[in-house]
Amino acid sequence: MAVLKLTNRPHIISSATVVGNHEHEGPLKDYFDMYDKSNEFGQNTWEKAESEMNKNALRLCVEKIGLKYHDIDLLFGGDLLNQCCGTTFGVKDSNISFYGIYGACSTFTLGLSLSAMCVNAGYYKRCASTASSHFCTSERQFRTPVEYGGQRSPTSQWTVTGSGCVILENDKDKNGVYVNEVMAGKIVDLGINDVNNMGAAMAPAAHDTLKNYFLESGNKPSDFDIIATGDLGYEGYQILKDMMKKDDIILGDNYTDCGLLIYNRERQDMHAGGSGCGCSAVVTCGYFFDLFKQNKIKDMLIISTGALLSSTSTMQGLTIPGIAHLVRLTKD
Amino acid sequence: MICTNNNYKEYVDARAKKSNILKDCTLAFLVGGIICCLGKCMGDMYKALGVSEEIVKILVPVSLVLISVILTGVGIFDKIAKQAGAGTLVPITGFANAVASPAIDNKSEGFVMGVGAKMFVVAGPVIVYGTTASVICGTIEVVVKWLF
Numbered sequence: 001m002a003v004l005k006l007t008n009r010p011h012i013i014s015s016a017t018v019v020g021n022h023e024h025e026g027p028l029k030d031y032f033d034m035y036d037k038s039n040e041f042g043q044n045t046w047e048k049a050e051s052e053m054n055k056n057a058l059r060l061c062v063e064k065i066g067l068k069y070h071d072i073d074l075l076f077g078g079d080l081l082n083q084c085c086g087t088t089f090g091v092k093d094s095n096i097s098f099y100g101i102y103g104a105c106s107t108f109t110l111g112l113s114l115s116a117m118c119v120n121a122g123y124y125k126r127c128a129s130t131a132s133s134h135f136c137t138s139e140r141q142f143r144t145p146v147e148y149g150g151q152r153s154p155t156s157q158w159t160v161t162g163s164g165c166v167i168l169e170n171d172k173d174k175n176g177v178y179v180n181e182v183m184a185g186k187i188v189d190l191g192i193n194d195v196n197n198m199g200a201a202m203a204p205a206a207h208d209t210l211k212n213y214f215l216e217s218g219n220k221p222s223d224f225d226i227i228a229t230g231d232l233g234y235e236g237y238q239i240l241k242d243m244m245k246k247d248d249i250i251l252g253d254n255y256t257d258c259g260l261l262i263y264n265r266e267r268q269d270m271h272a273g274g275s276g277c278g279c280s281a282v283v284t285c286g287y288f289f290d291l292f293k294q295n296k297i298k299d300m301l302i303i304s305t306g307a308l309l310s311s312t313s314t315m316q317g318l319t320i321p322g323i324a325h326l327v328r329l330t331k332d
Numbered sequence: 333m334i335c336t337n338n339n340y341k342e343y344v345d346a347r348a349k350k351s352n353i354l355k356d357c358t359l360a361f362l363v364g365g366i367i368c369c370l371g372k373c374m375g376d377m378y379k380a381l382g383v384s385e386e387i388v389k390i391l392v393p394v395s396l397v398l399i400s401v402i403l404t405g406v407g408i409f410d411k412i413a414k415q416a417g418a419g420t421l422v423p424i425t426g427f428a429n430a431v432a433s434p435a436i437d438n439k440s441e442g443f444v445m446g447v448g449a450k451m452f453v454v455a456g457p458v459i460v461y462g463t464t465a466s467v468i469c470g471t472i473e474v475v476v477k478w479l480f
Contacts, residue, residue: 045440145437147404148454149413149420149429151356154349191337192344200344235348 002183003216009178010119010168012329013126014067015285016060018053020135020161022270023282026263031286032162033060039136039161046136046146047086050079053163054090054132061128061165069094072167073124076111078102079132079277080159081141086132090163096128105202105231106185106306107131108281109325112166116179116327119170126170132163133276142195142311155197157233157275160262164281177292180299181217181328185209187308189321195314199236199259199272202305205322206232207243209303213326214249221251225297226288229324230280230304231259233272258283280304292331299330356417363412363419371396371423393424400428405436430455 017032024035034056036042041052054077062069075094078101079086087100103110111129118124136146138159144150168179188208192201206229214220221227232240237257244251258280259273284302291297305324314320371392378388403409409429413420420426434453438446452459 047440140437144454145433147407147410147429147433147436149404149410149426149433151351151414151417154351190340192341197344197348200348204340235344238347239344 003213004117004182006116006120006179006181008120008122008170009172009174009180010116010127011171011174011176011178012166012289013169013171013174013176014061014065014167015289016057016064016165017282017286018057018060018163019278019282019286022135022158022268023160023162023262023274026268028262028283028287031290032282033057033286039134046134046140047081048089050081050086050132050134050137050163051088051090053134053161054079054087054130054165055093057130057132057163057165058091058094058128061167065167067126067167069096072096072126072128074099074115074118075128075130076101076114077130077132078107078111079134080104080138086134086137087130090132091130103304103323103325104306104308105133105275105277105279106304106323106325107277108164108230108284109182109302109304109327110306112168112179112327113182113184113325115166115168116182119168120179122170124170126167128165128167130163130165131277131281133159133161133278135159135161135276138276142309142314152271153196155194155199155233155235155272157198157231157259157272158263158270159276160231160259160274160279160282162276162278162282164278164285166285175332177289177329177331179327180330181326183209183213183216183326185303185324185326187321187323189319191319193314193317193319195309195320197235197272198231198275198307198320199233200239201307201309201320202322202324203232203236203239203243206236206240206303206305206324207247209324209326210240210244210301211247211249213301221249221255224254224299224301226291226300227251227255228261228280228283228288228300228302229255229257229259230302230306231273231275232257232305233259233275234265235272236305237273261287277304288329292329295331297331299328302327302329359415360417360419360422363416364423365419367396367420367423367425396424397428400425401432404429404432409433427455427458430458
């Protein structure tokens with residue numbers, strides 16, 4: 001495992017977010033570009049709705065900076081649906097060269113890392129990356145039917161309905177946010193098999209990535225304006241703090257979790273907070289990039305966390321392995 | 333301390349917030365009780381309308397199933413069940429919701445392989461093992477009666 005310093009400074013030249021109703025009613029509502037109150041986005045199935053979110057996120061991201069689809073050389077994208085269909089059907093008409101990726105809820109930083117590496121290496125001038133999740137498609141695939149009447153456990157999380165897209169460009173002279181460092185995570189499995197406590201399943205992976213990052217880079221948590229995990233939720237957030245403390249690494253007030261930021265847990269009754277690929281994607285593309293724009297932050301770490309399970313693996317009683325990919329975003 | 337699978341699981345279980353059992357049980361008792369009262373009222377009403385006892389026994393569950401399916405269809409049932417828990421799950425209302433919700437959910441995959449094939453994805457085990465249990469109990473009853 002190694003921290004990869006991207007010396008050519010792949011710049012984030014555009015970002016866009018599309019969210020659902022709960023996200024629009026949350027504390028970050030002003031930071032999102034587009035939302036749909038019904039969560040349907042004018043479609044007749046939830047899966048098509050997720051694709052429509054991706055389509056709009058990519059379209060907005062490209063249009064914002066006056067580009068056309070053919071100006072993008074390569075697109076990375078993924079979601080939680082089987083065979084990444086949520087992304088495929090959303091981006092197919094753009095005619096951009098496409099790599100479909102899967103990293104569960106870590107997909108956002110996985111795609112961002114791959115785009116940044118490709119741009120940094122000079123293989124492509126511009127790369128885009130999308131990540132999405134939809135509450136209803138996730139419920140259907142991983143849990144129970146949407147209208148099924150059941151009670152959620154206090155540790156359960158709410159899948160974010162949202163899609164985030166970024167475009168990176170190989171231009172050293174540009175000002176703005178760039179990907180400074182990336183670090184790929186390892187699969188960490190401490191034997192958690194409770195699908196209603198994903199935070200606990202993913203926290204060890206975040207701990208492994210973050211601990212190794214600080215060891216290898218020599219940086220300290222206090223060197224950053226924000227250190228944000230993707231979707232550990234309240235449980236995972238507390239567990240990660242505990243685990244880091246045992247390694248004498250203190251995560252202070254600059255440590256947060258996208259799953260805790262996106263909803264008002266009490267008012268919106270979101271239990272342990274938000275989850276899903278869309279969680280870290282829309283919080284980073286909407287909220288964090290805006291903080292960079294306003295010069296409120298200059299240096300941050302985003303660590304999207306993924307639970308690498310399938311509906312079959314949980315039915316067979318297997319554990320939930322976690323993974324966490326780190327990206328350091330910096331602005332001069 | 334947090335390094336092996338076992339002690340990590342223990343640590344996670346110890347710190348995880350538990351459901352409020354007293355609140356959940358009270359709500360389940362109240363909502364379940366209201367549903368039973370509703371059933372009883374319906375039964376009395378049907379009797380007052382002159383419906384025979386045998387038909388009333390069928391009409392009451394059918395009415396409760398109908399109400400549950402309508403509430404599931406308009407998206408209200410899950411909001412009540414979220415608070416009521418076992419109060420709506422245990423009576424026949426829970427069974428109706430367990431059949432109606434996947435039927436609605438899988439409509440997008442068509443009426444044959446979607447609604448038809450997936451309608452019992454939640455309630456299927458109840459039907460299979462409920463029927464199996466009744467066959468076993470029935471067999472035991474017949475054997476016991478035959479022996480004694």
